[in-house]
Amino acid sequence: MEGYKSRIGKDQMRQYMGSLYENSMVVYREYLQNACDAVEQALQMRLIPNRRQANIAVNIDTYNKTITIEDVGVGIERKNIGDYLVSVASSQKYGQGLVGRHGIGRLNGANYCDQIIYETSYSGEPIKSTLIWDVKKAREICDDDTLDWDVTKIIDHVTHIEDEEPEEIDKHYCKVTLVNVNDDSLLDEKAVINYVEQIVSVDYSTEFKDNVRTPCLLKPENAAFKERFDKLWVYQITVNNIPIQKTYASEYDDKVLGGMQLFVLSDEKTQEELAWGWFALNRRAEQFNGLPFSFIRARHHNFQIGREDLLNSYHKTSTAAAYVVGEVHITHPNIQPTATRDGIEGGPDRIRLELALRKFFKNIYDLYNKASKFRSDVVDKVGSINTEVARLKLNLKGETDTEERKKIRDKIKEKEAGLISALDALPKYQSFFEENNCWDIAQDIVDAVNDSVITVYNRLPKVEKADAQIKELDLADFKPSVPAPQPSPVTPVSNPGSAVPGDNPTDTPDSPNIPSTPISPVVPAESNEMDPYKGLSTVEKGIVRKVLSVINSMTDIPDKQKKKLKDKLQKRIVKK
Numbered sequence: 001m002e003g004y005k006s007r008i009g010k011d012q013m014r015q016y017m018g019s020l021y022e023n024s025m026v027v028y029r030e031y032l033q034n035a036c037d038a039v040e041q042a043l044q045m046r047l048i049p050n051r052r053q054a055n056i057a058v059n060i061d062t063y064n065k066t067i068t069i070e071d072v073g074v075g076i077e078r079k080n081i082g083d084y085l086v087s088v089a090s091s092q093k094y095g096q097g098l099v100g101r102h103g104i105g106r107l108n109g110a111n112y113c114d115q116i117i118y119e120t121s122y123s124g125e126p127i128k129s130t131l132i133w134d135v136k137k138a139r140e141i142c143d144d145d146t147l148d149w150d151v152t153k154i155i156d157h158v159t160h161i162e163d164e165e166p167e168e169i170d171k172h173y174c175k176v177t178l179v180n181v182n183d184d185s186l187l188d189e190k191a192v193i194n195y196v197e198q199i200v201s202v203d204y205s206t207e208f209k210d211n212v213r214t215p216c217l218l219k220p221e222n223a224a225f226k227e228r229f230d231k232l233w234v235y236q237i238t239v240n241n242i243p244i245q246k247t248y249a250s251e252y253d254d255k256v257l258g259g260m261q262l263f264v265l266s267d268e269k270t271q272e273e274l275a276w277g278w279f280a281l282n283r284r285a286e287q288f289n290g291l292p293f294s295f296i297r298a299r300h301h302n303f304q305i306g307r308e309d310l311l312n313s314y315h316k317t318s319t320a321a322a323y324v325v326g327e328v329h330i331t332h333p334n335i336q337p338t339a340t341r342d343g344i345e346g347g348p349d350r351i352r353l354e355l356a357l358r359k360f361f362k363n364i365y366d367l368y369n370k371a372s373k374f375r376s377d378v379v380d381k382v383g384s385i386n387t388e389v390a391r392l393k394l395n396l397k398g399e400t401d402t403e404e405r406k407k408i409r410d411k412i413k414e415k416e417a418g419l420i421s422a423l424d425a426l427p428k429y430q431s432f433f434e435e436n437n438c439w440d441i442a443q444d445i446v447d448a449v450n451d452s453v454i455t456v457y458n459r460l461p462k463v464e465k466a467d468a469q470i471k472e473l474d475l476a477d478f479k480p481s482v483p484a485p486q487p488s489p490v491t492p493v494s495n496p497g498s499a500v501p502g503d504n505p506t507d508t509p510d511s512p513n514i515p516s517t518p519i520s521p522v523v524p525a526e527s528n529e530m531d532p533y534k535g536l537s538t539v540e541k542g543i544v545r546k547v548l549s550v551i552n553s554m555t556d557i558p559d560k561q562k563k564k565l566k567d568k569l570q571k572r573i574v575k576k
Helices: 010-019 026-044 078-086 105-112 135-143 151-158 189-199 206-217 220-230 348-397 402-424 426-435 439-458 461-466 527-533 538-552 559-573
Strands: 056-061 066-071 115-121 127-133 159-161 173-179 237-239 261-266 273-281 295-300 324-330
Touching: 010 105, 010 135, 010 151, 026 056, 026 066, 026 105, 026 173, 026 189, 056 189, 078 127, 105 115, 105 135, 105 173, 115 135, 135 151, 151 159, 189 237, 206 220, 206 273, 220 273, 261 348, 273 348, 324 348, 348 402, 348 426, 348 439, 348 461, 402 538, 402 559, 426 439, 426 538, 439 461, 527 538, 527 559, 538 559
Parallel strands: 056 237, 295 324
Antiparallel strands: 056 066, 066 173, 115 127, 115 173, 127 159, 261 273, 273 324
């Protein structure tokens, strides 16, 4: 305004010095972000061959209470020291496609130390430049109510550039040192590593890539996503010489990740891409609890935006977020993090992203909900029936009392008949997995039940001693199948038709080389038995045919009992 000189009061200086951020650990994100940008500029200028050979080193000296972050990025020319390291909220990076855009992060450590020292050299310039911020003095000025200084006067008063020093002409780097750090959490190596490996743009662990990512990318339908992963900004960062990687693992304690699922988020009307990402369910389709890598997290240039739960409000329910882990990588140029990187800037493009997220998370909800019920309604029951039948047969083999043997045989028949009830619900799950092309999720469920039920049973000392292990469940047993004109004998899911050792009068409990669960072929159902089911779908007919085959293969029950089971099956399935 004419006749008036504007000013920015010292209260704004407090914000520049770190009061904008609620977590002191953000210090590491801001300085590492600047270091990564410097590496990116060096890469563009061909000063370095690739990101992975440009180590960014964080060193924490607890004794001297200092923190240093050093990179081999482009460095800063001495003539530009003022623009890059003194001026605040005046970024030189805007429009360059880098992570930093606002020019305020370089002072983020000011609340937590007495001095910030910048040492830098630019390639082709045979000198080292050193700039010192007396941030302790800056805080004192801000806290002194008698001093009515504006931001510019404070900055000019507390900054000082040292005389230049000689340096090798090809050297390029920047080193930031926080002197006399007053926040102990910033000096906690373990806490710092935990923060950096989650927030900063580092690579996934080798274990995660080998066991989760690579198997996913080897599928022909996912080939295009390999390029997306290859283009992620990934930097080599160490903390006290310890290489840092993302915390993701294929398993954590008793939680095992299922297969990686890939996706692209696009505007529903324009089909314009907004983001892409990956997610994984718990292999048992249960909630994840206690993971260091929980929830689906938002990332931009491979740096995490906000807290780990930033996107949780877009899920269908408050608990839905706990069923899945993963990442959403924002790609649309108009969708940017806020200045503090604790959220996403508002605007129409953010709204489009929110709509896409809500719809996508609803699909994830349907997926894990159906998978969870498939496990509890079908696979868990089949697995438990298998093991219980096997246990009973093993007990029968060693039982000599006639009455007890009869009781055990009755229990076996009861359990095997329960298989029909377990398979009643199968068609609706088959339809879901088929329509959504997600049989790999069903495979995870089957594998999980094998590990938690079948394998556990097979490793029981009693079972190992008797060499009485049972067959693991196979996904094929749960998938719809169209029988061939001349079907080959197959083994049912639970082998209910297996002969019961000891039922044959010639068998004795001590008979050698008699397996507890011999594999018997299933007798195909006669064609006329399928006549009542002509109105069913092909998938449903396949299930019925398999169940009838199981019943027909039961050699240890009378025909009268088989007929009752078939009649019961028909009453349940065929609509009168």
